[in-house]
Amino acid sequence: MIRFRKECYKRPFLNPLNNFQEETQELEVRFDPLLDHCAMFNPALEDKVKLFFGKHDWALVEKMAQKTQETCFMCPPKVYEVTPAYPEDFLPEKRLTKGECTLFPNLFPIALRHAVITVGHAHFRQLKDFSPPLITDGLSLGIEFLRRLKRDPEALVGVICANYLPPAGASLVHPHFQVVASRESFPYLRHLYEKSFMFYQDHGQNFWDLLVAREREERKRFIRKIGRVNFITSFAPLGANEILAVIQGVHALEELEQKDLEDLGQGIAAILSGYQTLGYGTFNFSLFMPPLKERSPWFNPLLRIITRQNMYENYRTDDYFLQRQLGAELILTPPEKLATHMRGVFQED
Numbered sequence: 001m002i003r004f005r006k007e008c009y010k011r012p013f014l015n016p017l018n019n020f021q022e023e024t025q026e027l028e029v030r031f032d033p034l035l036d037h038c039a040m041f042n043p044a045l046e047d048k049v050k051l052f053f054g055k056h057d058w059a060l061v062e063k064m065a066q067k068t069q070e071t072c073f074m075c076p077p078k079v080y081e082v083t084p085a086y087p088e089d090f091l092p093e094k095r096l097t098k099g100e101c102t103l104f105p106n107l108f109p110i111a112l113r114h115a116v117i118t119v120g121h122a123h124f125r126q127l128k129d130f131s132p133p134l135i136t137d138g139l140s141l142g143i144e145f146l147r148r149l150k151r152d153p154e155a156l157v158g159v160i161c162a163n164y165l166p167p168a169g170a171s172l173v174h175p176h177f178q179v180v181a182s183r184e185s186f187p188y189l190r191h192l193y194e195k196s197f198m199f200y201q202d203h204g205q206n207f208w209d210l211l212v213a214r215e216r217e218e219r220k221r222f223i224r225k226i227g228r229v230n231f232i233t234s235f236a237p238l239g240a241n242e243i244l245a246v247i248q249g250v251h252a253l254e255e256l257e258q259k260d261l262e263d264l265g266q267g268i269a270a271i272l273s274g275y276q277t278l279g280y281g282t283f284n285f286s287l288f289m290p291p292l293k294e295r296s297p298w299f300n301p302l303l304r305i306i307t308r309q310n311m312y313e314n315y316r317t318d319d320y321f322l323q324r325q326l327g328a329e330l331i332l333t334p335p336e337k338l339a340t341h342m343r344g345v346f347q348e349d
């Protein structure tokens, strides 16, 4: 029922680097077993990671952090004083706080409901310094916010997302997550829902449960299971170094437990630390939740986390026509290799 489809092509060309001798490179195109997207892997590019992503310059990030700290509204005490607040009839507390994390409305929303969550008091931190409890507290606020949306009949779908550092789309250095909720699904989320629902209808089984079972059995891309959360590298990634976290046994917002968020937080912290040892310093993630006001046996909470372009002076974007306009992705580090690396990092916990 689950097919990891690959197509391989070889076409010769005359290589000027080798006196125009005929040369053939292999190209592997991988197709996602549920969705339509594909990812391309050319083994000749595997050793070009440094060329594509450069060297992440933490000193530059630190310099940027020093320049912006003074005016940062996410640094305490400002985060408790000058950030936007919700009207009391929606959120009696006005803002939500857990540990070092605080949730408040986005001043310039881009969705029906759009909240920002500051993650930690520190103005900047390296990937290895995102601790499991800190990530868990940030995610918990996002989930609590989605639960409060019971009061908003139009908020039907919700996602918790993150951009870390400017190459990943963040306008502020201070670590933060965001929550977006809407009446209509965002296009990718709708695609994910539709395909998951169709699979359930056609096969009478939940795609995500089957994927976890299959990946556990094959072991090539399975990293680890913590509680009900399964960490797997993506067969046909949507972004560089993509890892999926599938929370099993959860098909509705109210079925998600604090323990699941702790296990997810532990895994995300290990992944971020693993990304840093591979030389990356930025990331995006999205935690797609089942529709907020129904039970959906065909879907599970699903996290997708990827690395983005490293930050250095005049960095080049990692998105080009392939990603933005053709809806595909380039694989530089094969998912199977990434899984081996991450297994080592998870075992150090």
Ligand SMILES: [Zn+2]
Pocket (backbone or CB within 6 Å): 069, 072, 073, 074, 075, 122, 123, 124, 174
């Ligand atoms: Zn700050």
